[in-house]
Amino acid sequence: MTENIIARRYAKALFSLGAKIDGEPKGKARGKKKAPEEPPREKFGTDLNTLAETLEASPELLRVMANPIFSAEEKRAVLGKVMEKLSPHPMIVNFVGLLADKGRLVYLPEIAAYYGVLLDADKGIVRGELVTALALSKAKQTAIKKKLEKQLAKTLMLDFDVNEDILGGVVLKVGDKVLDASLRAQLQMLKEKIKRGE
Structure with a gap:
């Protein structure tokens, strides 16, 4: 139950941040016109799901993330290699770093799942x-x-x-x-x- 509360708090915080970024004007400061990008909230959800699936597909990687013997820096380094291949949104890179610092990386699959629930509710799904x-x-x-x-x-x-x-x-x-x-x-x-x- 405690894990669920922790996962929900982190998911809600990230979702709120995504909502603020979604609401920012996309004016000249953003640079030249590009092809329309996935809105940040949705991109966050996609990136979280990809990371969660990667962790769940590799039980040994999940065990490393849960093992207190490894420092936050070591966990960040391992996840950094994983994220290089996945190229997530910079905010997700920072978010995962925060989870590493707080010893909460093990909750990433639950955070991704609850984030999906919030995204669905926002879309009326x-x-x-x-x-x-x-x-x-x-x-x-x-x-x-x-x-x-x-x-x-x-x-x-x-x-x-x-x-x-x-x-x-x-x-x-x-x-x-x-x-x-x-x-x-x-x-x-x-x-x-x-x-x-x-």
């Missing part, structure tokens, strides 16, 4: 998953997604999954809410009622 016992046709998936978007009044990024163990019905997860209308859940409730003698 909700993510969810619909689990069914049988695969749904594309037409049925589209119809369900449209109906849920209408009810939520938000854009829904919905993943569809099949799990035969639910026997029938659906399990819908949207944001932090779960609706378990599966046959397995209903049978479990019936079993509990029988045990209680109802």
Whole structure:
């Protein structure tokens, strides 16, 4: 739980900083006209995800980041090599340096995940998953997604999954809410009622 609070604080701070940078005027001080760049908040999210994926794909690298034997400077040096290949936004380079100084690099995957939640909320996007016992046709998936978007009044990024163990019905997860209308859940409730003698 503490880790989650720490990750959320860092993600919120970075998101706020990205919002300030997004709001800055892009006048002559910025130089010649270039192709439109990804807005800083979105670039931060992309860079955080790339770094988090790199750390998670290399468990030994994550262990080095969590090991107190290595100094902040050593961790910065290792991450510096990684970031040279990824070329993140300069603010992300500074942010990762701060995490190294504070001994918080191990939270980078959680920070990236929560940053994504903040970015989605800012764009009015909700993510969810619909689990069914049988695969749904594309037409049925589209119809369900449209109906849920209408009810939520938000854009829904919905993943569809099949799990035969639910026997029938659906399990819908949207944001932090779960609706378990599966046959397995209903049978479990019936079993509990029988045990209680109802």
